[in-house]
Amino acid sequence: MKLTKELFFSSNLIHQILDNTNGGINVVDTDGILVYVNNVSANYLNQKRENMIGKHISQFYPAAVLLTVLENHRPILDKKIHLVPPNKYVVNSYPIFMDGEFMGAYSIFQDIQEIDQLNSKIKHLEMQVSLTKPEADFQHVVHMGTMQNIYKQAKKIVGSLGGPRHSIITGESGTGKTMLANLIYNYAKQIGVIGKNAPFIEINCAQFTNPDIAAMEIFGSVEGAYTGSKKKKGLFEQANGGILFLDEAHTIENYQNLLLKAIESGKIRRIGDTKEIDINVIVIAASTKNLHEVFLPELYQRLAQYEMHLPALRERSLAEKENLFRHFVMRYENAVGEARHIRYHVIFTPEAKHAILNAVYPRNIRQMRDVINYSIDASSPLIEDIGEKTEITTVVDMEHIPFEAAEQPETVENSEPAAPDDKITDQIAQFIQEQNASGLGPRKIARQLEAMGFPIPYYKVAYFLKKNVSAKEAETARTTAAFLR
Numbered sequence: 386m387k388l389t390k391e392l393f394f395s396s397n398l399i400h401q402i403l404d405n406t407n408g409g410i411n412v413v414d415t416d417g418i419l420v421y422v423n424n425v426s427a428n429y430l431n432q433k434r435e436n437m438i439g440k441h442i443s444q445f446y447p448a449a450v451l452l453t454v455l456e457n458h459r460p461i462l463d464k465k466i467h468l469v470p471p472n473k474y475v476v477n478s479y480p481i482f483m484d485g486e487f488m489g490a491y492s493i494f495q496d497i498q499e500i501d502q503l504n505s506k507i508k509h510l511e512m513q514v515s516l517t518k519p520e521a522d523f524q525h526v527v528h529m530g531t532m533q534n535i536y537k538q539a540k541k542i543v544g545s546l547g548g549p550r551h552s553i554i555t556g557e558s559g560t561g562k563t564m565l566a567n568l569i570y571n572y573a574k575q576i577g578v579i580g581k582n583a584p585f586i587e588i589n590c591a592q593f594t595n596p597d598i599a600a601m602e603i604f605g606s607v608e609g610a611y612t613g614s615k616k617k618k619g620l621f622e623q624a625n626g627g628i629l630f631l632d633e634a635h636t637i638e639n640y641q642n643l644l645l646k647a648i649e650s651g652k653i654r655r656i657g658d659t660k661e662i663d664i665n666v667i668v669i670a671a672s673t674k675n676l677h678e679v680f681l682p683e684l685y686q687r688l689a690q691y692e693m694h695l696p697a698l699r700e701r702s703l704a705e706k707e708n709l710f711r712h713f714v715m716r717y718e719n720a721v722g723e724a725r726h727i728r729y730h731v732i733f734t735p736e737a738k739h740a741i742l743n744a745v746y747p748r749n750i751r752q753m754r755d756v757i758n759y760s761i762d763a764s765s766p767l768i769e770d771i772g773e774k775t776e777i778t779t780v781v782d783m784e785h786i787p788f789e790a791a792e793q794p795e796t797v798e799n800s801e802p803a804a805p806d807d808k809i810t811d812q813i814a815q816f817i818q819e820q821n822a823s824g825l826g827p828r829k830i831a832r833q834l835e836a837m838g839f840p841i842p843y844y845k846v847a848y849f850l851k852k853n854v855s856a857k858e859a860e861t862a863r864t865t866a867a868f869l870r
């Protein structure tokens with residue numbers, strides 16, 4: 386027997402095919418009575434198809450999208466629903482017309498939990514990358530604390546009338562040397578000293594265990610210069626017309642002469658080659674060491690016309706640390722906001738903020754940033770708990786701070802101004818709860834309280850709500866008052 390169009394439509398084949406699709410299918414008449422259900426749909430509800438057909442769809446799917454299509458006679462596409470929580474489905478529903486007459490509707494739905502989870506993972510990864518990427522694009526960084534003065538000096542490296550110069554940046558690990566080099570690069574592009582597409586080539590000189598390999602990477606090589614070496618363009622050549630950032634520059638000891646020659650003559654020679662190549666590169670050498678003690682005097686002199694030192698975090702003022710703290714918290718809020726399309730507010734309790742600001746960070750700003758990110762991570766809700774919310778507030782408390790920062794034995798007195806205690810009563814606690822129950826967030830409630838003459842900071846309101854200290858549960862008015870204080 387041969388499969389023909391007639392045979393196909395007269396046989397049971399179409400049902401077999403519909404049963405073997407990945408999606409659930411429901412077909413209803415104009416009254417919403419199920420006339421067809423495929424196996425996938427029946428299986429989702431642990432039902433037998435025969436039990437479903439002939440009954441009203443709302444018996445099985447009370448909020449069926451099909452019911453709306455029956456009313457409007459219009460398709461509804463890509464509607465996301467939680468059919469059997471936590472599973473998520475996407476539903477497409479269409480009206481059925483025959484010879485222009487409305488006859489019913491059908492829907493196809495598919496489980497998208499897996500796709501959703503993958504999307505979530507991608508978003509999470511994107512967010513992690515954005516939280517740890519350097520700040521080169523963040524112009525406001527240059528208006529903060531130490532950076533303000535250093536950036537003024539740094540602009541002269543590329544922006545002085547005498548032409549761009551080479552320079553040195555020193556500072557402990559994590560103090561912002563790479564970030565500063567990036568800021569210089571951006572500024573050079575902005576004022577047209579280098580082209581819009583000029584390269585920024587960064588190399589950590591310490592990554593090479595063998596100084597010969599380091600030299601070949603930096604200056605390039607010709608085939609056979611060393612056993613197995615190939616013809617290769619070096620990073621100097623790749624940086625032509627832009628900036629070469631040599632991180633941990635103190636480790637290039639053996640090749641200081643080559644570097645000096647390149648800087649002095651504007652020419653390089655690939656290792657093993659006799660031919661010289663013209664280069665036009667601004668060199669920024671960075672190091673955690675004092676290069677004055679490590680470099681050849683001529684090389685040091687050449688580079689150190691502009692030498693900038695980035696102080697360790699412990700040497701910076703509390704005001705600067707507070708700025709950095711705010712900066713990283715805001716960065717987190719923005720990253721979550723963008724990734725999840727919600728307004729995300731992060732509030733640190735005074736104790737937690739104090740611990741973060743006063744902790745000792747051997748890896749400087751990078752470590753402080755990581756501690757802040759970690760603490761917010763620890764206090765934040767899970768993605769699955771966000772649901773349909775568009776605004777979320779999280780409170781970071783001491784319990785969320787990683788041990789490395791929380792263990793610092795600091796006192797917390799005077800970290801925040803206390804509210805006038807004679808005014809805080811159990812009624813205020815009740816007021817906060819009532820306002821919150823009616824949908825107001827901590828900021829709005831704090832504003833209302835302030836207008837009423839009770840200036841309680843919003844983070845205290847948020848902390849209070851988070852801990853769910855109810856006025857009824859509180860033993861006495863004083864307990865609640867003490868908590869809010």
Ligand SMILES: Nc1ncnc2c1ncn2[C@@H]1O[C@H](COP(=O)(O)OP(=O)(O)OP(=O)(O)O)[C@@H](O)[C@H]1O
Nearest residue numbers: 518519520526532558559560561562563564750751
């Ligand atoms: N003033 C600042 N404002 C905001 N972020 C900063 C500041 N200084 C440093 N950072 C951030 O701290 C992190 C570490 O900075 P960076 O990588 O520039 O340090 P580094 O001195 O080059 O470290 P290493 O010596 O280990 O290479 C980066 O994410 C950087 O963006």
